[in-house]
Amino acid sequence: MGFTRQRVNRSGKTRYNAIYRDLRGVVRSAGTYATELQAEKAWQTAEAKLHLERLPDPRKGSQRFHRYVEKEWFPNHVIELRTRENYDYELQRYILPWFGNMRMIDVLPIDVREWITHLTEDGANPPTIRYCMTVLSAIFTTALNDRVIVLHPCKGVKTPPVPKKKRIIVTPEQFDRLYENLAGDRWKLLVETKIETGVRWGELTELRVKDFDLPTRTFEISRVVIELSPKHHPEGKRFLVKPYPKDKEHRTVRVGARLAKKVAAYIEAGSLGEDDLLFYLGRQEIAPPRRPQRTLPDPATLGYVEPDNRYRHGTLSAYTGAKCRCQHCKDAYAEYRAKRRAAGKDAPRGTRTVNTDGHIPRRWFRDHIWRLALEPLKLRFNVRIRDLRAAHASWLLAGGADIQAVKERLGHASIITTEKYLGTLDDEDDGTLDAFDKIRNRSQQGG
Numbered sequence: 001m002g003f004t005r006q007r008v009n010r011s012g013k014t015r016y017n018a019i020y021r022d023l024r025g026v027v028r029s030a031g032t033y034a035t036e037l038q039a040e041k042a043w044q045t046a047e048a049k050l051h052l053e054r055l056p057d058p059r060k061g062s063q064r065f066h067r068y069v070e071k072e073w074f075p076n077h078v079i080e081l082r083t084r085e086n087y088d089y090e091l092q093r094y095i096l097p098w099f100g101n102m103r104m105i106d107v108l109p110i111d112v113r114e115w116i117t118h119l120t121e122d123g124a125n126p127p128t129i130r131y132c133m134t135v136l137s138a139i140f141t142t143a144l145n146d147r148v149i150v151l152h153p154c155k156g157v158k159t160p161p162v163p164k165k166k167r168i169i170v171t172p173e174q175f176d177r178l179y180e181n182l183a184g185d186r187w188k189l190l191v192e193t194k195i196e197t198g199v200r201w202g203e204l205t206e207l208r209v210k211d212f213d214l215p216t217r218t219f220e221i222s223r224v225v226i227e228l229s230p231k232h233h234p235e236g237k238r239f240l241v242k243p244y245p246k247d248k249e250h251r252t253v254r255v256g257a258r259l260a261k262k263v264a265a266y267i268e269a270g271s272l273g274e275d276d277l278l279f280y281l282g283r284q285e286i287a288p289p290r291r292p293q294r295t296l297p298d299p300a301t302l303g304y305v306e307p308d309n310r311y312r313h314g315t316l317s318a319y320t321g322a323k324c325r326c327q328h329c330k331d332a333y334a335e336y337r338a339k340r341r342a343a344g345k346d347a348p349r350g351t352r353t354v355n356t357d358g359h360i361p362r363r364w365f366r367d368h369i370w371r372l373a374l375e376p377l378k379l380r381f382n383v384r385i386r387d388l389r390a391a392h393a394s395w396l397l398a399g400g401a402d403i404q405a406v407k408e409r410l411g412h413a414s415i416i417t418t419e420k421y422l423g424t425l426d427d428e429d430d431g432t433l434d435a436f437d438k439i440r441n442r443s444q445q446g447g
Helices: 034-054 065-076 081-099 108-120 126-145 172-181 185-197 256-268 317-320 327-342 362-377 387-398 402-410 415-419 426-440 443-445
Strands: 002-007 015-021 028-034 218-221 224-227 241-243 251-254
Touching: 015 034, 015 185, 028 034, 028 065, 065 081, 065 126, 065 251, 081 108, 108 126, 172 362, 172 387, 185 256, 185 387, 241 415, 251 402, 317 327, 426 443
Parallel strands: none
Antiparallel strands: 002 015, 015 028, 218 251, 224 241
């Protein structure tokens, strides 16, 4: 509660001080006035302003969601560039079309629940919905901290459950067969380095000659390269080298004598300099993309598009007239467009080139090297290049390595992440089954 304080100045004139206390109880002055009434109004106004500053500004809450996200939140949100690219996609694809024209203050939990229902009905899978919810929650958390809103609309709202799938690990036998199918000694060495070090793809493809030390047989992991769309790259390029790995800590990874000798011989044979990439993609190796040959089924065997039953699946009429988006209709339309472009119609695309500065694009390696080696194996599950990191961790733990040492080797921030690789090999249950059989058959053994 404020008050006025009367005082007399040097000339003998009476003046009035407007006094109030701030939120910490400190006495403040709102000025000196000629009349007591003016002083009363001054301290009352100062107190009211003090309390209003603690409340959200209604004008901030009235702004549209898209305006807050695009002008305030996204440009000033400090995140890694790769994460920023992912956030931008989720915003444009799933979030802004739904919330964009709503006022920030109007978004309530019921609106978020309706949005989740819409995404589910639209075919978005649970992991995508959960990721979008993470982005949306980050937006409203910042808005709440900025006093744009008074209620966090994501609190208490649940997303569809994401089932935990069994982690399938490549066995040493499967890896050996895959390794033999790789074309070229460089790619074999790359994959062998990947499985023996367990480094991430961005760490592996940014390794340079100076990072390898032959006497100690170690690689220093101090950088990582990431692939970005030119829109999100600071210089409009494709590859960006960060001066720290994912966990933001440099580490060294030791390898066996056999691999170390191979790497040393490879460096010498290629006359690579200290700053050269250890594994690189040369311009002469970039092949133009090949359009896959489609074998389209006979539309007469595919049936009609319901509910009208006027158009057959796998025809242009079904795609354009019935708006059918089944795989057969999409393939038919894609083949039609491809033939027109090949004939010089519909503004045919020019020859696409791989945008690289020497770093190996993940997609190029997958399409031109990895899949060709994987196809003859006919495995029951899909093996990605990133799965070799999981195999490295599982093999170490299955062989009796200390879990803390494995954590440090892989650069995990938490040992909980490393624990996920315990007991992941298929044959690790054999000991459990042997123990069960020993007790189960005890009566028969005793008889």
